[in-house]
Amino acid sequence: MYNHRSTKQRRAILELFNRQEKHLAAEEVHQLVRFQLPKISLGTVYRNLEALSEQGDLQKTVFPDGKARFEGAKHEHHHHMVCLGCSNIVDISLCPVRPEMKDLLNAEEFEAVYHRFEVFGYCRDCREKKNRN
Amino acid sequence: MYNHRSTKQRRAILELFNRQEKHLAAEEVHQLVRFQLPKISLGTVYRNLEALSEQGDLQKTVFPDGKARFEGAKHEHHHHMVCLGCSNIVDISLCPVRPEMKDLLNAEEFEAVYHRFEVFGYCRDCREKKNRN
DNA sequence: ATCATTGCAAATCTTTTGCACACCA
DNA sequence: TGGTGTGCAAAAGATTTGCAATGAT
Numbered sequence: 001m002y003n004h005r006s007t008k009q010r011r012a013i014l015e016l017f018n019r020q021e022k023h024l025a026a027e028e029v030h031q032l033v034r035f036q037l038p039k040i041s042l043g044t045v046y047r048n049l050e051a052l053s054e055q056g057d058l059q060k061t062v063f064p065d066g067k068a069r070f071e072g073a074k075h076e077h078h079h080h081m082v083c084l085g086c087s088n089i090v091d092i093s094l095c096p097v098r099p100e101m102k103d104l105l106n107a108e109e110f111e112a113v114y115h116r117f118e119v120f121g122y123c124r125d126c127r128e129k130k131n132r133n
Numbered sequence: 134m135y136n137h138r139s140t141k142q143r144r145a146i147l148e149l150f151n152r153q154e155k156h157l158a159a160e161e162v163h164q165l166v167r168f169q170l171p172k173i174s175l176g177t178v179y180r181n182l183e184a185l186s187e188q189g190d191l192q193k194t195v196f197p198d199g200k201a202r203f204e205g206a207k208h209e210h211h212h213h214m215v216c217l218g219c220s221n222i223v224d225i226s227l228c229p230v231r232p233e234m235k236d237l238l239n240a241e242e243f244e245a246v247y248h249r250f251e252v253f254g255y256c257r258d259c260r261e262k263k264n265r266n
Numbered sequence: 267a268t269c270a271t272t273g274c275a276a277a278t279c280t281t282t283t284g285c286a287c288a289c290c291a
Numbered sequence: 292t293g294g295t296g297t298g299c300a301a302a303a304g305a306t307t308t309g310c311a312a313t314g315a316t
Binding site: 160176179201 | 290
């Protein structure tokens with residue numbers, strides 16, 4: 001489908017993720033990359049986010065708000081801690097999966113390809129704000 | 134927000150989930166409940182799915198395709214096994230979270246409210262189909 | 267020169283919302 | 292009766308796509 005051709009748009013988007021370590025939604029990527037390429041279209045951003053994810057340069061995750069967010073794929077296997085207050089997303093390096101899970105999947109004859117784990121709650125800052133009220 | 138009023142539409146939707154144990158998207162619920170209430174609108178379905186989730190009668194999950202799906206909330210805490218072939222979703226009763234995860238969250242001073250875990254891969258049937266090709 | 271990629275706009279898909287009317291408590 | 296719920300249609304938000312022009316190899 002996508003044949004890794006290097007365009008200034010694609011490079012600019014990828015560089016953005018090399019500088020930022022945050023999770024970014026397509027619209028945010030568009031805003032940020034516009035500083036460098038004012039004429040880049042949102043459609044192009046979507047196509048490149050998809051292409052870069054396909055070739056493993058980005059990692060795409062769909063969150064409960066139904067919006068996809070992307071992050072640089074430089075990291076190891078990891079999971080997410082999502083703040084219900086400020087919507088900030090922090091990576092978790094510890095994978096919580098106990099070995100029994102493999103047995104269960106084997107028993108079901110389910111061939112696992114990947115998994116995801118996300119904890120939702122309140123980060124330190126939002127916790128304090130909550131308690132002040 | 135929603136004050137648990139009992140209408141025939143709301144009852145019909147809830148009954149649907151008592152008969153079916155599958156995960157259903159809003160559009161599917163609409164199609165199915167129409168057999169019983171032909172004039173029910175999609176908007177009403179959405180509003181009731183939301184209301185029923187709020188009051189704990191249904192459980193809503195947003196999947197990587199960006200679509201929300203619902204299931205009856207009769208079950209205990211559980212997770213999901215999602216087939217990449219047939220899109221079927223099966224519940225996993227085993228929660229994989231190791232105790233170390235709690236320590237990590239404490240260290241981060243993150244107050245966990247809930248978490249989710251999903252394994253994506255191929256169910257027995259789709260595995261066979263794959264291997265035949 | 268070829269074919270992927272772009273910009274733009276229109277289209278799609280899921281979900282939400284405004285409004286007048288209907289119906290539950 | 293009063294306020295929540297409904298149907299309908301329009302709106303909103305995220306993402307995809309058709310097309311002619313552009314640009315990378």
